[in-house]
Amino acid sequence: MIRTPLVAAAALAFLTLAACSRDGAGQRAGVWSAGSSTVFPFATRVAENFGRNNPGMASPRVEALGTGGGIKAFCQGLGPTTPDIANASRPMKASEFEECAKNGVTDIIELQIGYDGIVVATARTGNSFNFELNDLYEGLAREVPDASGQFVLNPKKTWRDVNPGLPNQRIQVYGPPPTSGTRDAFLELGMTPGAKQVPAAAAVEKSDAKRFEALAHTVREDGAWVDSGENDNAILQTLTRTPGSLGVFGFSFLEQNMDTVKAETIDGVMPSAETIGNGTYPLARSLYIYVKKAHIGVIPGLQQYIQEFMSDASAGRGGYLHDRGLIPLPEAELAAQRARVTGLTVMAKPEK
Numbered sequence: 001m002i003r004t005p006l007v008a009a010a011a012l013a014f015l016t017l018a019a020c021s022r023d024g025a026g027q028r029a030g031v032w033s034a035g036s037s038t039v040f041p042f043a044t045r046v047a048e049n050f051g052r053n054n055p056g057m058a059s060p061r062v063e064a065l066g067t068g069g070g071i072k073a074f075c076q077g078l079g080p081t082t083p084d085i086a087n088a089s090r091p092m093k094a095s096e097f098e099e100c101a102k103n104g105v106t107d108i109i110e111l112q113i114g115y116d117g118i119v120v121a122t123a124r125t126g127n128s129f130n131f132e133l134n135d136l137y138e139g140l141a142r143e144v145p146d147a148s149g150q151f152v153l154n155p156k157k158t159w160r161d162v163n164p165g166l167p168n169q170r171i172q173v174y175g176p177p178p179t180s181g182t183r184d185a186f187l188e189l190g191m192t193p194g195a196k197q198v199p200a201a202a203a204v205e206k207s208d209a210k211r212f213e214a215l216a217h218t219v220r221e222d223g224a225w226v227d228s229g230e231n232d233n234a235i236l237q238t239l240t241r242t243p244g245s246l247g248v249f250g251f252s253f254l255e256q257n258m259d260t261v262k263a264e265t266i267d268g269v270m271p272s273a274e275t276i277g278n279g280t281y282p283l284a285r286s287l288y289i290y291v292k293k294a295h296i297g298v299i300p301g302l303q304q305y306i307q308e309f310m311s312d313a314s315a316g317r318g319g320y321l322h323d324r325g326l327i328p329l330p331e332a333e334l335a336a337q338r339a340r341v342t343g344l345t346v347m348a349k350p351e352k
Helices: 005-023 040-053 067-074 094-102 133-140 181-196 199-207 209-217 232-241 251-255 273-277 302-309 320-324 331-343
Strands: 032-035 061-064 085-088 108-123 143-145 151-153 173-175 225-227 246-250 261-263 284-292
Touching: 032 040, 032 067, 040 061, 040 085, 040 251, 040 302, 040 320, 067 085, 067 094, 067 181, 067 284, 085 302, 108 181, 108 232, 108 251, 108 273, 108 302, 108 331, 133 181, 143 199, 173 181, 173 232, 181 199, 181 209, 181 246, 181 284, 199 209, 232 246, 232 261, 246 251, 251 261, 273 284, 284 302, 302 331
Parallel strands: 032 061, 032 085, 173 225, 173 246
Antiparallel strands: 085 284, 108 246, 108 261, 108 284, 143 151
16 A cells, blocks of 8 residues: 555554553553633543542543644644643634644544533623624724724724613723634624624625624724633633623633623523523534544543543533533434444544
């Protein structure tokens, strides 16, 4: 058989991985997952349970690097110096899939673990908002149309400038950085459909799709939007210390902190397990883990770990991840994801 350089490199990396596992040179004894700060508490909980149920195995290592950071580390290649699993709060992009393939990571198992929602929240003592999707774009985009339809740097200072029905409160929102899947999902689920409701922006979408994406996906740089790192706790602390500020983070984190913060409605819908699970809440999203098939059977405990992640006891309705804030998949969808684990079914290249 004639091997291309890419296939040969991938085969060599796999053999190196297997050798390291046998002889201890550079050996890694346990599972390593990295990525989304939203998936982090779920992955950590599974790791804790796995450790209790498998006392002879090393406890899995879980890192919160953001979705983009986790996938970047995952795609660096095969072997014990790279994560076995990338945790993600959005689907893998075609460009990321291509980067993985370039580095020999060619067989990837994509598993949807459940749902979450993105919330816009305030301190419990703060004003209440009923945002419309277009308010998010018009308040937070770097460029918005003026009265003549020309795009200018966003001049709006208060939420009442955006919508007369909103509080007369300065626009100051603390949110995740560009490496975060929560940021990506907020742009796709909130800012993009919000821009489509603004006639001047909708006209740009019809004539220049790339320009429209730039308008919808570029947040303000004048202090109205503040990147707050991958630590949702930092956003929470800011909301309680800074009157009038708002924060963007996952619903699961909100549920753990209902004593100090509250969510605001989007298009009249309050985020809840029910509205996220049935899709009526506009900022509902799916959560994923991505697994290197080549590491299964080589890294001790990897297959058992992903089986634990997708089990009824964890990801099922009433499971311990449900208790922690994960919105479970319907039974049929969860069964389909389990079939991917059993069959070690690899994903196709994403469309975009």
